[in-house]
Amino acid sequence: MTEEKKAHYGRFLRQFRRNQKAMIGLLIILGLVLTALFAPVIAPHDPEATNIPDRELAPSLEHPMGTDDLGRDILSRVMFGTQISLYVGFTSISAAMIMGTTIGVVAGYYQGKIDEGLMRAMDAMMSFPPILLALTIVAVLEPSLNNVIIALALVYTPFIARVARSAALSVRNESYVEAAIARGESDRYIIFREVLPNCVGPLLVQASINIAFTMLLEASLSFLGLGVQPPTPSWGLMINQGWAFMGDAPWLVFFPALAIAIAVIGFNLLGDGLRDVLDPKGEIIE
């Protein structure tokens, strides 16, 4: 069994390595993860230490990205901000995956009334602009990091559910599902052991693209003051606070914005690359 799995896996890796988009995306994300993990070690300054005399310093050797209006080192703050962004991104998308996949696969498997009911509810959620829905949820729950994660997970559940449903619909028509029913399997076994493993490809792609959006949305919420609360460094919050000083000290906004852009590009590239690699016309799904 292990031999076989190795061969299967080896082919996937070969294809993945040959895909430039996926590799660049993966490198960017690896860089971000390392930064987040080792931020306390590699950050040159304490991200929360204010130093009023050194406020709004332009980028220099001492402060490669300059300092903000309270004299805090922006490079250090961006590094620590990576922790928040990745944490929010991964946790919220994981929660969205669990909810969305369950809803989507159940809807796709049962079809009929259950499908109609679940998917119309998802459509209703999708009809709100994501930012508006997230704002409403956070406003109701009161702003905090955990509530931001809950809001983001809820906002992105329907996107995952739609992909999961369409994948489940096509797997539902395969004879091996009918064979499982004919064998007397329970619905739960069929949904989670027969249908779900065959829907993983498109779901992975959807998740890695959506994680970029959740990071953007987290930044937006923080920018609006409803996300992470100061003095915790978050990219969105940094842009929010630097906004007032755009004219004199553009680096206050530029560097956190650049960090967001890089992270979003990284996840998008990985998602696009994964889609190419996992494409049914490619070799991996046979």
Next chain:
Amino acid sequence: MRSTSTDPLLSVESLRTEFRTEGGTVTAVNDVSFALEQGEVMGLVGESGAGKSVTATSILRLIPYPGEIVSGAVTFDGEDLLERTEKEMQGIRGNRITLIPQDPMTSLNPVLTVGRQIIETIRLHQDVDKAEAREIAIESMREVEIPDPQSRIDEYPHEFSGGMRQRVLIAIGLACEPDLIIADEPTTALDVTTQAKILELLNDLRERRGVSILMITHNLGVVAQTCDRVGVMYAGNLIETGRVEDVFEQPRHPYTRALIDSIPSVDDDLERLYSLPGSMPDPKALPDGCNFADRCAHATEECRAGPDPALEAVSNRSTDSQVACLRAADLDLSEPARNGTDERRQRTTTTESLLEVNGLKKHFSAGDGFFGNLSLTRTDGGGLSLERRYVKAVDGVSFTINRGETLGLVGESGCGKSTVARTVMQLLEPTDGEVYFDGHPLHELGSSEMRSLRQEMQIIFQDPKSSLNPRKTVGQIIGRGMKKHGIATGDEKRSRIEELLERVGLQAGDIDKYPHQFSGGQQQRIAIANALAVEPKLIVCDEPVSALDVSVQAQILNLLADIQDEFDLSYLFISHNISVVRHICDRVAVMYLGKVAELGPTERVFSPPYHPYTESLLSAVPHSTPDRQPDRILLEGTVPSPIDPPTGCSFHTRCPKKLDGTCEREEPGLDPIDGDGTHQISCHLSVDEMGEPRTETGEPRADP
């Protein structure tokens, strides 16, 4: 059109087409040479992967990426097509050489009227205005016998049936008066009665127009009924060519012989089918010497070395046959190879019934959703009424299957045979009717009782690839049923799986492989092992060999027959292929439009007296003996919609023996026509009338 000359219309010389894929170079067509005379019909036969379609697309220079014609010459009417520019080829394709594609359902653009699609082709190649092109289009539609072409020309493809769409495609092909028609499996996607009509049309056209046809097919019956000459392909090589009669009566290549012997015939009773061992070699790793040597009973050491044998004329024969076999001169292959006797398999079946189905009905709601099946109709009184519409897929079917017996369900697509199988197994909930399995009333059981009974009845599907979960190993797939029903666990389970794999002709070591590592025939063996794993009493076989090549089909049919005796199984065997049903079934039910038209022991159903539908089905099967031109009964029109089935006998709209009056009004019952009541026919005709051959003209008879 064509300059008169004595040269052949088309000659292909040493054509070689390769596909450069990631896994290596695949030589799809390997040194193929043949010639086609003006007015001749040549067949190219072979199993899937033999290279016949690639040969055809190479002639048209339509090889998709990453394919490439590496060497050779294709001379058409004196010019080498491989030297033409793409622009010049566009002037030839669809004009002088046309292609009739395989699947009529997807080959027409659904948003354009059929007229526009024909006219477009005409105006592309001929300098005529719209009105003239329309005239030509109507004329060619008339030529392919589409009724009422003036009005049907403005209809959309979805308003045509499958057979009619294939006619439209032929009309498009004919509109520019081509010299050569390449027909790529033109009838594979069609039912036998429709196939018979299309083959008849192609034969007519060839006589009227003198057009040459290159017929690509896997069906030897089609070749025998339409072609003058035939080329047999195997793993990229053309291995035998010759006149159809010569090749069928005295094949010179062992593969040709095996191919002919593997096909169950409608009128032979064989104990076992001849079957070739193994399957076609991997095109990426062809063996040295003859590609067929590994499966050939006559192969010697010489065959397994050196290059592929060349296609050469047979020295000791007067015919123009050519064969690519080193031993052609020493072998006499005029007698069919057989294993077993010519006797029909002697079966002892009990009269104890295992499955009993009474008045089974399954109606699907027509249209989507809650309101989708509502339709507004005007009643006789003139008022409007709202009606729910249902597709009556199965409409009152009764039969029994005894222990150890095989019951066949035959019929054309849409007759409800697969729905019967799924409803019997309670995979679909029946609308009405009773199903007793081994004494248990399945229609009354709760879901948990049903689940434990499922162990006793298993199903084998048409598409073996789709019936195995690609993410599980063979051992996990087969072992699941054993674990689920508490038959075996742990090491015992593993050794049982290995035993089963060996029993169905695989190796014990295959237990840890994934389904995609097997060929189609091997996957079907895994599916059979999977069904056997839970020790069932009944196996429903839903078209188990339709997706397989003929040589593999014979292996699977033999395997099914062997395990039946060994494990004391009953089969409900569903197939559209009458020859296969005749070969394997003890009793047969012929279905038409959701009802059973005829039911009885196989030999009695397939001999007079017949239900008129059975008779026409039998006559439509193309025989693989070229000298036999059967008296075909071509059915009028198409199968009516199961939403509004005809009144009375549902077959009366197409029946060549219809009695005016009675058949439209009264529905015939399924009545016994012989003493012991085992042979039942649902028809108003008397037994004598059903027995006599149909009137010469084929006209409906006026007097009852």
